[in-house]
Amino acid sequence: MTSAPDTEPPAPIPSADELIARIDRYFPAVDGDFVRRAYDFAELMHRPQKRQSGEPYFAHVAAVAMILADLKMDVATVCTGLLHDTVEDTEATFEDLTREFSDEVSTLVNGVTKLGQMELRSKRTKQAENLQKLVVAISSDVRVLIVKLCDRLHNMRTLGHIPRAEKRERIARETLEIYAPLARRIGINRVCVELEDLAFKHINPAAYESITRRLHDLRQTHAEEVSNVSEAIVERLNASGIDSRIFGREKRPYSIWRKLERKGLTFEEIADIYAFRLIVTEPDECYTALGVIHQSWRCVPERFRDFISVPKPNNYRSLHTTVIGPNSVRVELQIRTEGMEAVAESGVAAHWRYKDKSYSYDEEAAAEAGGDPLERLRPFVEILNQGGDPDEFLEHAKLEMFADQVYAFTPKGDLIALPTGATPLDFAYAVHTELGHHTEGAKVNGRERPLRTPLRNGDVVQIIKGGTRKPPKGWENLTITGRARAAIRRLVRESEREEFLRIGRIMADHAFRREGRTLIEEDLEEALSRMEFGTVEELYESMGRGRVTSNDLLDAVFPGRLDDREDVTDRALIEDEKARLYVRGRGLTEGITLHFAECCSPLPGDRIVGLLQPDRGVEVHTIFCERLAQFEEISGDRWVDLAWTPEAEANAVSIARIKAIMHNNTGALADIARTVGENRGNIAQVKTLSRTADFFDMEFDIEVFDARHLANLLAAIRMCDSVVSAERFGADATEDDVR
CATH class of the missing domain: 1.10.3210.10 (Hypothetical protein af1432)
Known part of the structure; x- marks a missing residue:
């Protein structure tokens, strides 16, 4: 809306x-x-x-x-x-x-x-x-x-x-x-x-207006409190001989919405809607001011971050701390110099300056501020150089753009910035593509760790190199960065081309035999022209990748053919081709049926895995599905690495189940129905699980486009006054995973 x-x-x-x-x-x-x-x-x-x-x-x-x-x-x-x-x-x-x-x-x-x-x-x-x-x-x-x-x-x-x-x-x-x-x-x-x-x-005017209205109310309520905190901080710093200026920083509406969406909080639970920015003269005074503040008021240990010692990749530098301030008010502080403030607000634009009667980009000033901020654009160029189709590039580029940071080090002390949740394999590809291709293992802080281990701030990572360039099965699922996934997919494309050619030849031969004919490659020349392929190998590869079906080939070779036969084999092929519009994976060879598991109801955007069930084909589950624990001991060849296709992410509509606890108020259901509609959802079914005088538990089946759309809906539902909690049923862990 x-x-x-x-x-x-x-x-x-x-x-x-x-x-x-x-x-x-x-x-x-x-x-x-x-x-x-x-x-x-x-x-x-x-x-x-x-x-x-x-x-x-x-x-x-x-x-x-x-x-x-x-x-x-x-x-x-x-x-x-x-x-x-x-x-x-x-x-x-x-x-x-x-x-x-x-x-x-x-x-x-x-x-x-x-x-x-x-x-x-x-x-x-x-x-x-x-x-x-x-x-x-x-x-x-x-x-x-x-x-x-x-x-x-x-x-x-x-x-x-x-x-x-x-x-x-x-x-x-x-x-x-x-x-x-x-x-x-x-x-x-x-x-x-x-x-x-x-x-x-x-995009979401109802949520924007609601948050803006609540911010206005808070502004009116806490104006005097904010002023008192500012005066108390400046008074302590002046007494210590530190010249400074301080001003309040109100959290922006979209930033509040993202926190509500990401962490499942209510508006009242957000503790850092108001924060203070403390500006001092010299970098050393940042730490001096921090010491004065920590000696004056108790700090919240897990809320301290030093972005001066370890700047963010875009050169952002500041000290962040949270203290229990005057009158037991929780106070978030950002401490920085004027120069740091300029870079924090204007980024790369802060490095254009007047020098030697000219005004231009000052590389020396940028280096002094923490490095070249244009380095942040280079991963996109690297992803582009890995090739692949435009949709794949967009997918990987968005992985790079939407990510918080974790900072790890090479054994020589070089800093590598990665998205939160990144693994040693992501680390290897961030250092160099060829190092990623040859990775066999990794040591984190001196101990050998699995390649799927999430890295934490300050980890020292040593990559163990091997001699092979062929990625083991499932490597892409061990990474979260767009750069690593793009490089792995390119390597997969190179190493699997022969396999796709082989599968394509088998499919073509099978199609001809079904028609009672023998495949002779010389007879495909006219069909290649009709299908706009240059060589037979290109045709076979496209068939192996699922881009061209057996029926497409037969229609091109035998124009005007009529095939009214609808035996079981043909129906299976049709179902398989339809499934490949939404899910792709190395193990999905022709003839294997594919269906989505009802226990976790996977959505585009979820991380998924396939389980080969005897006589039933491949079941698609989210990787967090509790039912998968029953199959931990089964043979590895029954597991199939899967991913969503761009078609699924662009056009699929799926059913997601939401479980909500609500106050037993008049109009509560109408409030949720309106919220779902405003956020482009559609309620397909409603079920009451239990009801008391004060609360009732509800189950909603809602049509959504993908996991991100579901996360957006959940955040909007949680903002309803009548809602106590709202969670995705059967796959709770994936909500944060899609970020």
Whole structure:
């Protein structure tokens, strides 16, 4: 469900003088005439055009330029903001931009223009292909991404003027799935959080309004309390001779929603809605201030994090601590310097600075701040280089973007940042692809550990190398990073091609014999042309991979054939082909039937495994299904490694069972039904398990798209006033696993 279009009047268009003055604040040597020429050129080119709001189109590019100036970007980048739509939407050419301005501006505009069709289409593959283009463009100059992020930010600020709800939601989802994570990836937190909140507002307006209303109420209730805590902290620091400034930091609506969704909490259980940011002068004073605070108030040990000693991969540095402050109020503190604050809010954009009468990216300053933040983009380039189809790239890229961090070390002390839950095999692939391919085992903190062991902060990992490059069965399930999975899948593709060729030949021969004919490869030449294959090997491989069926081959070889026979073998083939639309795996050879286990009801997004049952085919279970414990001792060859196909993730609709405990209030069921509907779910069945004067236990069967959709529904249901708890029935452990 999406919100109604905004009715707020458009903001005034900033003048050229206002833009130049904004740049002059951080770059006094700005060439005002150059900026003014870009401003006038863009205004002239866009003069006839209007936006959906009715305001001049030029208002958009002027606003983008102002956002870039607020980020303190160089003049070429700000002018790119003014000119970024001229080539795509007007008669201007790149040659015009080179002649009127510079090669640098023309090249940047060219990079942004190539991404002009990035909007999310109905086809998942289109989004995946466009993300590939984005990675190629930003790998050469990160300013292309920064302009694109500011362009998207202004479009999101004015998204309410688009009349079609479907288009608003489509753009908001792409913003949440692609642009906001990329902004966080390069550390531009101020852009990231605003993109997240604006997208959340349009994707789930009911939840957004509910959280915003509760935040407003808290603000009114705790204003005096927040002021008292601030004064007490500053007073203690002043007494210790530490100059500082402090301000409150309220948790953002989308961040609160994610915590509700991820941890199954209620709004009242979130302890860090209010936190304080303490800014000091020197890095050493961060630790001094921490000591003063810990000596003044009791700290919560498990809530202390030192991101100065071990910065986040995007160069974020700060001390985080939580103490029981004045009047026993729980206080979360972030302690950092002004420089750390700039990097925390602006990321890579904080490293453009005035130096030697020029204003440009300062590599030395970036290195002093903790390293090159552009390193965060390199895993996407590596995933792209591994090959595979666009959907696979999108899957792996999202694994890289949506992940908290854990920090491990090589035996030489090099820091390797990985997503939470990463394994030694992920670690090996993060060091080097070939090291991952040759991994046979691993030692964690000096002790040999299984490759599936989740790593923890501070672990020292030593990889034991072997001589083989062929991945053992199930390796992909031992990793969680997109980089590792992409590399393993490429190796699997290489090592299994011969196997797919063999299976394809068997399928083709079987199809011909079923027709009472003999397969002669020379007779397939015309069929290859009809099916758009270059060689017989390509045809066999596609058949072995399940992309082409036996009937497709027969229809191409014998056009117009009629086959009315529907014996058991044909029906089994049809069922098997249908199942392969949703599940893939090495052990799913032709003739093996496939069905989903009712005990855990797997959903797209769950991690799944197959169990070969005699005379029944392969049962698909979630890896956390309790029933699998009964089969721990059976032979390993009955286990089949499975994964969802892009078709399942894009189009499947499945039934998930939710068990909820609710207050016995009037209208409780109606409240849940409304919430499910607002979040694109559909209740298929309701069952009352037990009922008392105060509570009743309910069981709901709900149609969902995938495990993430289910997690979203669960979070929304938990926010209902009448709901005490809500959990997925039969596979509770997978809810966090899909993150």
